[in-house]
Amino acid sequence: MFLFIIGFYFIPGALSIEEQCHWIRESLTSFPEPPNRTNHNAIYGPIHELFDATIERKVLVEEENAITSFASEPGCFERKESTRRWRFSEENSARLRGNGGKSVLASVLLRKLRWSTLGLQFDWSKRNYDVSLPHNKIPDALCELAKQMAATAMPTGEEFKPEAAIVNYFGLGDTLGGHLDDMEADWSRPIVSMSLGCKAIFLLGGKSREDVPVAMFLRSGDIVLMAGEARECFHGVPRIFTDKEGAEIDPLESHLLHEGNNHFVDYIRSSRININIRQVF
Numbered sequence: 001m002f003l004f005i006i007g008f009y010f011i012p013g014a015l016s017i018e019e020q021c022h023w024i025r026e027s028l029t030s031f032p033e034p035p036n037r038t039n040h041n042a043i044y045g046p047i048h049e050l051f052d053a054t055i056e057r058k059v060l061v062e063e064e065n066a067i068t069s070f071a072s073e074p075g076c077f078e079r080k081e082s083t084r085r086w087r088f089s090e091e092n093s094a095r096l097r098g099n100g101g102k103s104v105l106a107s108v109l110l111r112k113l114r115w116s117t118l119g120l121q122f123d124w125s126k127r128n129y130d131v132s133l134p135h136n137k138i139p140d141a142l143c144e145l146a147k148q149m150a151a152t153a154m155p156t157g158e159e160f161k162p163e164a165a166i167v168n169y170f171g172l173g174d175t176l177g178g179h180l181d182d183m184e185a186d187w188s189r190p191i192v193s194m195s196l197g198c199k200a201i202f203l204l205g206g207k208s209r210e211d212v213p214v215a216m217f218l219r220s221g222d223i224v225l226m227a228g229e230a231r232e233c234f235h236g237v238p239r240i241f242t243d244k245e246g247a248e249i250d251p252l253e254s255h256l257l258h259e260g261n262n263h264f265v266d267y268i269r270s271s272r273i274n275i276n277i278r279q280v281f
Contacts, residue, residue: 007190007228008204009153010216014223015194017255019145024196024256024264026139027273031116031167035134038116040109044086050113053106055263058088060109062102110267111171118142118165120280128183129164129280138162138277146192146277153190153227160189163280170200170272176237178205178213181226181278189279190227196220196273198240198247205234220252242270 015023032038034046041047044060053060063085088106121133137143143162150160168176181191195218202224205213213234218224226235241247249268256265 005204005230005233007153007226007230008233009190009225011149011223011225012219013221014149015196015221017221017251020196020221020252021255021259021261021264023142023194023275024252024268024273025261026142027116027167027169027196027275028110028264028267030139031118032113035121035136036116036118037121037133039114040112044109047086047109049088050106050110051263053088054110056106057091058106059091059103060086060106061089062086113169114174115169116167118167119162120164122164122166122183138165142275142277149223150190150192150225150277153225155188160192161279162192162277165275165277168274168276170198170237170240170274172240172242172270175239178203178209178234178236180234181231181276183280184278185281186279187231188228190225191231191276191278193224193226193274193276195222195224196275197252197268198242198249198270198272200237200240200272203236203238204230205236207232207234209234219248237274240272244269 028051032047032050034048038047047060089103091105119135119138120129120131121135122128123130123133138146142165146162147160154160170176184191197220199220200218202216202218203213204216205211211234213236218237226233247269252268253265256262256268
């Protein structure tokens with residue numbers, strides 16, 4: 001464990017291969033499931049079982065249904081505002097339907113998945129937590145892992161309370177610009193950040209965007225904690241390595257293949273997943 005800045009902790013190899021595989025599976029199957037929200041909600045609404053639909057080569061199809069209702073005068077009808085809904089369909093049947101509705105391959109949606117939110121839901125448009133949105137508690141296993149990892153950065157005698165998490169999905173060419181995680185009430189509580197999949201470059205800067213950042217590699221299974229003064233430092237991810245040599249995920253690939261999880265291997269060979277868990281209040 002190495003401490004660079006007060007409140008910044010780097011824990012290399014914190015997760016076993018088995019744990020990494022488990023959280024990759026959860027990130028692709030469970031974490032994007034409603035009521036958790038993703039970047040797709042704004043266009044398509046809640047999407048169920050996206051990863052399974054990708055495996056089954058399904059298509060998300062838009063269907064327009066006009067709702068007709070009785071007007072106040074007998075014998076008259078009025079057309080209310082049309083409603084749109086999206087549902088997965090078999091690829092061939094979607095092509096044959098020819099109803100003029102829009103459609104998108106599930107595999108395309110999976111590759112365009114950029115984030116999902118667990119626990120208390122984060123409203124990206126307002127940059128705050130919306131406690132009124134439906135949500136489930138963060139899974140117990142993830143809570144316990146976060147508590148265990150956060151302990152070293154917590155004030156003496158206090159326990160970390162995981163209340164929200166953001167899962168970031170990085171594909172080929174994706175980056176995360178310099179930013180602060182500043183929406184939580186108490187910055188003395190750490191953000192617990194888990195890296196899964198392809199190796200990435202992580203930049204840790206200072207309290208000004210003008211400060212020259214420190215660069216480090218984050219590999220699958222590494223965990224970073226940011227609390228206190230570190231929470232005031234800009235940080236970002238300018239690159240992930242998706243080439244076979246640079247990604248450094250051979251042990252991860254081998255374990256997933258041994259388990260028969262070929263579809264997860266196909267995804268993670270060119271992707272990085274970051275799970276960051278927060279105490280909101």
